[in-house]
Amino acid sequence: MNKLNVISIALLSTLSIGANASNEPIEIIPAAVITNPEKVELGKMLFFEPRLSKSGFISCNSCHNISTGGVDALPTSIGHNWQQGPINSPTVLNAEYGLAQFWDGRAKDLKEQAAGPIANPKEMGFTHDLAVDTVRSMPAYQARFADVYNSKDINIDMITDAIAEFEKTLVTPNAPFDLYLQGDKSAISDQAKAGYQLFKDKGCVSCHNGPAVGGTMYMKMGLVKPFHTNNPAEGRKGVTGKEADKFVFKVPTLRNIELTYPYFHDGSVWDLEEAVNTMADIQLGQKLSESEVKEMVAFLNSLTGEQPQIVLPILPPSNKNTPRPEPFAD
Amino acid sequence: MNKLNVISIALLSTLSIGANASNEPIEIIPAAVITNPEKVELGKMLFFEPRLSKSGFISCNSCHNISTGGVDALPTSIGHNWQQGPINSPTVLNAEYGLAQFWDGRAKDLKEQAAGPIANPKEMGFTHDLAVDTVRSMPAYQARFADVYNSKDINIDMITDAIAEFEKTLVTPNAPFDLYLQGDKSAISDQAKAGYQLFKDKGCVSCHNGPAVGGTMYMKMGLVKPFHTNNPAEGRKGVTGKEADKFVFKVPTLRNIELTYPYFHDGSVWDLEEAVNTMADIQLGQKLSESEVKEMVAFLNSLTGEQPQIVLPILPPSNKNTPRPEPFAD
Known part of the structure; x- marks a missing residue:
């Protein structure tokens, strides 16, 4: 999103306070205001990162596809080894506005939510340790994490924090x-x-x-x-x-x-x-x-808003230290 | 890609004729020159369209992921129902430069290639008829096809032609x-x-x-x-x-x-x-x-070039006439 856009939307949402003050039960949704673009960019990379799954095939975007309303448009999702998921995939669009995450609210926020599917054997089928090893193995990721978190190490909290920061930008204003x-x-x-x-x-x-x-x-x-x-x-x-x-x-x-x-x-x-x-x-x-x-x-x-304009991230290549995907290992 | 970029690259590739004329066996790869942006945009939508698969889950980009060098970075691909593909997925980047498509050259060009995976039971597992029915069901696609092909109908040839037109833009210049x-x-x-x-x-x-x-x-x-x-x-x-x-x-x-x-x-x-x-x-x-x-x-x-900057397409919603995905049918 360009800066001008963010500013103009910010103005609109200031104006909108008047409208919301008119006691309508539905409130205008303001565009995302990006304060840490480096973290958002890192989170975007991780959101589209298939190597956060055991198979190397499934990313967050697989089931929360930004091309299709932030969902997979299936009754229940397809997970590792084509396992059938237990519940309908909720949209990632405007998800930050939920009082909690998942249908049952078992995650308190987007960061906690993001940790779930990575390690769920029916979804991405990986482990947090292997996800961290994967990201940590690539110098391009190391540099970005060092920049964003001012830390030489990378851990699962940082990974999910960055994903959440990106997801917070997936707002659909101006419906x-x-x-x-x-x-x-x-x-x-x-x-x-x-x-x-x-x-x-x-x-x-x-x-x-x-x-x-x-x-x-x-x-x-x-x-x-x-x-x-x-x-x-x-x-x-x-x-x-x-x-x-x-x-x-x-x-x-x-x-x-x-x-x-x-x-x-x-x-x-x-x-x-x-x-x-x-x-x-x-x-x-x-x-x-x-x-x-x-x-x-x-x-x-009339509630369909402007969909996020996302430039597909280019992901850094794996190397000898990157855990290999195991799509057919079980 | 913005116009200025295309022009500046076109200039570079004109200059490069001198370099190539110096009898080097490797030639400079020029940036794509887009002459029909509407067809490219339509092709991009179809390239990212999971509803061209039986499951509604697999798109061209699933195995030719533009985020990861135009491949899935797996030994062989994951197809419908998690079937293991027979061969390594070739990159879609610069694929237009191949004398033919697939490892065995069985498709004469990108258009012919694009028809293969859609109907391959081990890949997207769909049929061309259902793929056409799917695309044809959505007014937003109808309008785009009418615009690009000056035709009220949509057929598989148009679908694969548009995909190929998009793929031709996936060139990686300036390595x-x-x-x-x-x-x-x-x-x-x-x-x-x-x-x-x-x-x-x-x-x-x-x-x-x-x-x-x-x-x-x-x-x-x-x-x-x-x-x-x-x-x-x-x-x-x-x-x-x-x-x-x-x-x-x-x-x-x-x-x-x-x-x-x-x-x-x-x-x-x-x-x-x-x-x-x-x-x-x-x-x-x-x-x-x-x-x-x-x-x-x-x-x-040193052969790694500028990767395509692709804005993720927003796909039109299905409706009552759209064939429903059948991820777990067989």
């Missing part, structure tokens, strides 16, 4: 709905405006609010009627151990929802109209008319 | 060795200069010549001594049916060889010194001293 909130009444269609009114009137905003239109709380999936799924995930219960937390998940962001299909933690629903109907039914006990659903979807589609 | 050929005698070390002299004197240039330092001919792997490998690939024999073509492969480019490990068609050798020794031994019947090998490697490392 038509943001322009609308800023006062441009022609930025969204009348249908979308009606959808937003419905979104508030029906109670969707009680969970989907804030700058990310979600991510601010946990809620039971199937609040008034059970959600039928074959997916065994139990949500917060796995973290807290409490029976009351069974099927309680982090409320997902609805920003860029047009891009982040298939929907729900089990990735079972591909169609946004169907997802809206299901939510109205099982969370709110409401039945929406066909035109109401279309209005709601028009509103949701 | 230190190119600057040296242009007259900057300090662009490479004395060790590299000695290595280049050896490269010519020992006969390496008889196969590795031209702008890509290879790709201009077919040659038997194991010309004077047999190459020992468990890889069953028979090279040109599979194309021509002739016994004389057994183990005859396209001579690979040595541009960016520092990045395109592991080496040889079986990807069996990770270390460039070892690869040089093996080539000298089995192709030329020569034994190089330790210092000669180091000189040769210093020369080869």
